[in-house]
Amino acid sequence: ITAPVITIDGPSGAGKGTITQLVAKKLGWTLLDSGALYRLTALAAERANVALDDEQALSELALSLDVKFVPGDYGQPVNVLLDGNDVTRDIRTETCGNNASKVAPLPKVRAALLQRQRDFQQLPGLVADGRDMGTVVFPEASAKVYMTASAEERAERRYRQLKDKGEDVKIATLLSEIQERDARDTGRATAPLKPAEDAVVLDTTGVGIEEVLAQVLALVEKSS
Numbered sequence: 001i002t003a004p005v006i007t008i009d010g011p012s013g014a015g016k017g018t019i020t021q022l023v024a025k026k027l028g029w030t031l032l033d034s035g036a037l038y039r040l041t042a043l044a045a046e047r048a049n050v051a052l053d054d055e056q057a058l059s060e061l062a063l064s065l066d067v068k069f070v071p072g073d074y075g076q077p078v079n080v081l082l083d084g085n086d087v088t089r090d091i092r093t094e095t096c097g098n099n100a101s102k103v104a105p106l107p108k109v110r111a112a113l114l115q116r117q118r119d120f121q122q123l124p125g126l127v128a129d130g131r132d133m134g135t136v137v138f139p140e141a142s143a144k145v146y147m148t149a150s151a152e153e154r155a156e157r158r159y160r161q162l163k164d165k166g167e168d169v170k171i172a173t174l175l176s177e178i179q180e181r182d183a184r185d186t187g188r189a190t191a192p193l194k195p196a197e198d199a200v201v202l203d204t205t206g207v208g209i210e211e212v213l214a215q216v217l218a219l220v221e222k223s224s
């Protein structure tokens, strides 16, 4: 039997990461944070002095990434090891996220990461978070969610997160970065960000985490 998959796609800052963790925890399923793989590729490139437009070299890096995801306790993000070193914090910076969205349009990079993502499909099930989980990586998923929110609200959420971490940022800067990243993610030719035809679109603007979680779990229930 093949393991069921729930895909949660959407733009950055829509709350996919949090909801994916909560759903995976609730169901006791495996979690795939596919964005982390693009972030790791960008980080590895920076460390190896590979240019962010050198498609061939980047795809070789992506293919040979030595990555380990170590699940954390409830509510804690998963720890990520690159070549055995903890890079959990390094891949979460704004710079790394922006760099990830520059390597992500390259078809060879996406192809290099494809099988690695599909390998996460394991029993009893997988919750996969990203941009193309429902459209490209797991087209046969049992439930597909496309989670979005206004750019302003996403910038505000990000602002609060970063402030809690003690980072000094301007909300206007975050908003324009989010808009640029949206444009890159939706405008690219390969696996652009868009809802799968059979996805349920959840607009979380003004909706709390508990409510969004309940809506996603209700969808999962209906699909199983």
Ligand code: C5P
Binding pocket: 012, 013, 034, 035, 036, 038, 039, 097, 100, 101, 102, 104, 105, 129, 130, 131, 132, 133, 181, 185
């Ligand atoms: O989700 P996260 O912000 O960690 O993703 C970082 C970047 O990686 C995104 O802006 C996007 O460009 C890229 N990405 C992607 N496909 C995915 C996940 C992430 O292109 N499935």
